[in-house]
Amino acid sequence: MELKANIPSGPMEQKWEKHRFDVKLVNPANKRKYTVLVVGTGLAGASAAASLAELGYKVKAYCFQDSPRRAHSIAAQGGINAAKNYCNDGDSVHRLFYDTVKGGDYRAREANVHRLAEISVNIIDQCVAQGVPFAREYGGLLANRSFGGTQVSRTFYARGQTGQQLLLGAYQALERQIGLGAVEMYPRTEMLDVILVNGAARGIVTRNLVTGKIESHVGDAVCLATGGYGNLFFLSTNAKQCNVTAIWRAHRKGACFANPCFTQIHPTCIPVSGDYQSKLTLMSESLRNDGRIWVPQQKGDKRAASQIPEGERDYYLERRYPSFGNLVPRDVASRAAKAACDEGRGVGPGGLGVYLDFGDAIKRLGENNVRDKYGNLFEMYERITDEDPYKQPMRIYPAIHYTMGGLWVDYNLQSTIPGLFVLGEANFSDHGANRLGASALMQGLADGYFIIPYTIGHYLANSKLDKVAPDDPVSKAAVGEAADRINKLLAVKGKRSPDSFHRELGKVMWDNCGMGRNAAGLQKALQRIPELREEFWKNIAVTGSGDEFNQQLEKAGRVADFLEFGELTCTDALHRNESCGGHFREEYQTPEGEAKRDDENFAYVAAWEWKGVGEKPVLNKEPLNFEIVHPTQRSYK
Amino acid sequence: MKLKLHIWRQKGPKAQGKMVTYEVPDASEHMSFLEMLDVLNERLIEKGEDPVAFDHDCREGICGMCGFVINGLPHGPKQATTTCQLHMRSFKDGDEITLEPWRAGSFPIVKDLAVDRGAFDRVIAAGGFVSVNTGAAQDGNAIPISKTIADLAMDAAACIGCGACVAACPNAAAMLFVAAKVSHLNLLPQGKPEKYARARNMVAQMDKEGFGNCTNARECEAACPKTIGVEFIARMNRDFLTGSLFDRPEGTGGGGA
Known part of the structure; x- marks a missing residue:
């Protein structure tokens, strides 16, 4: 398959402007004739659905939660980046672009990243206009803070609830369009498949999660904004219901899946407390602005943190990376924590934790100022662990948090299926092999508010789309297939719950395709996953029936897809014989233990093509050319 | 245990x-x-x-x-x-x-412990937004907002829409939920142009959904996981009252060409 990235010609800083002029427009009267289906209502989906409806398109939007406001974007804590340079500290569009390409370990498409940096400033303006209550300085102007992987303060925030406030802004814009009748909203509705007519995406198959009814919805284009696949690992910071089903089903219908092995492990999460653990909770990266990370110098030091004198502590990030210190990017910080624990210097139960210490910050700023900045995060930590972070250091450990991989898209955010657009975390996007903090919110909103409204019009204006009836034979067949699959799940009547399979798969993934990966481990996983999948289809226990509210059935369907997808992720990780960003192959490291990239052989996007369950997927490569930011060994020392 | x-x-x-x-x-x-x-x-x-x-x-x-x-x-x-x-x-x-x-x-x-809170979404759709389309915004720093006001708006905006306030209220009223959104937006300069219409329309939808009336039991405040206070109900009541008595409803304007 030929991957056409459709990157506009011309100088980097003029590509997007030129492209906006070159794209075809749909006149306002004609927009009414087009229906766009938007799946997912997080930052990308809600902003896209609202913006497209404002333009005049007919929009249908879908989410599996009880309300569009619940999407997991809501849990983002720290902030959103924008190259406003309000702090007069040397920021610019070019610097945000540069930081993001470098932070992504040179595995992102430059033209996309530049566009993202340009648009970042419009996002803040838009959100302020919607009434997002960003933090402000006493003079009334917007406040900024710094974040990992950068040396400027460009992060806008609303306490520790930035994602919530940005999502509510987009949700309210969406509700306004629902109230005006421009968007038809389908909550508690899960997408089960994409419907293709003459090779183009023209609809989706959904299941009403309350009644169990399976039906088709047709339109002129489909946007998937269904988030990331971090729950492949079972334990992650994602919401419990986040899943890969929508993009995996699209992949099976012909959309290439790009770089699935690029998964982000966030360094600051609350450690696992027991085998009943259902998810992991993130402590915002913003805490690394004032918290200092350390472990005891001595192996197996069991003394309480307060009993360990300053001289016997190892502030390993400050020691190893003096210029970025505690603010190194996430992949670097996570690996360093793992290294400290592997050496036997970890703290807390099982030795799987490092300290994040606010002692110095409290001395320097006073407890009240620390409370003002991080109060809600400290409370959340105390509620979960029953330890008071004002008195003793937090214990943190890395956990799966974000997935840079996703469906392959061109510059227009269109997948390899015409008419199927992919937005936000669901696409392979702009973050390369590692995402910088406060960039996910930026990307989700850039895609939804400012990119898709232009690029989808171009597609619609250029395509000849005959009307498709909801009872078209193709739709009927797709509905039938989805129903068969549900019945198959219900018919097994085995002994093991969906969660028990999910937990086991997650452990296989975390042990072999987590923070450190090697060929032997990946091969082991590639052997184990098909076995587990086989057992799943023989022994899955789904209680209840298909025509009712059945949460176990929902889970079982999602786990079934993860069991196919996990294999692809390991295949991708095994083929990429280099270390870059979140993908750390133990065989490829420098003598100091840093990631060793191989630009000669791997400076490409790996876009995999589906060939069937258990069949070897076909690898397609999109070469990455760096015109502006020349790849160098990434250094934060 | x-x-x-x-x-x-x-x-x-x-x-x-x-x-x-x-x-x-x-x-x-x-x-x-x-x-x-x-x-x-x-x-x-x-x-x-x-x-x-x-x-x-x-x-x-x-x-x-x-x-x-x-x-x-x-x-x-x-x-x-x-x-x-x-x-x-x-x-x-x-x-x-x-x-x-x-x-x-x-x-x-x-089913069991799961309920349908769609009424909350419909209340938001009735006015819980600023009517601004994508793309028309001015620079984010063009209008300074005092930190006190921004912080107060954020206190109200912290609502997670869980419905505990309704469950706690002896009248099953949604006053705290609605007041939190009305207050968040009405406090900010961006929300001011629509402030009276917002209070009126959201309250009308709240009534239409069958939520009860407020009798100042203050159970909502005690149950709120985000500690949103009843002072916001007072704010909403003021905007609702002023809006009902003195604000000219939409559609009865002076006409024009």
């Missing part, structure tokens, strides 16, 4: 429900409340019984999807804590715990 749970089981919206008793012999104090229910559900599945349905998603206290009444209190005994953030250390060995769904006519039961 050993626990006895009395849980409301109801097959569907129209089915007859009843309390059913379950035992959890080995809960750990480090478990979250929902993890304890996960353990119960896994055992029910092993026995081929229907597990307890409850809504949940982020399990970090921010999505607002979880929540039921625990021993008579929405989200349980711990102040400022959602059900998902409640841990079993708040209970002790031998406790009996009663679990019921939010009880309000405007929140029909979907």
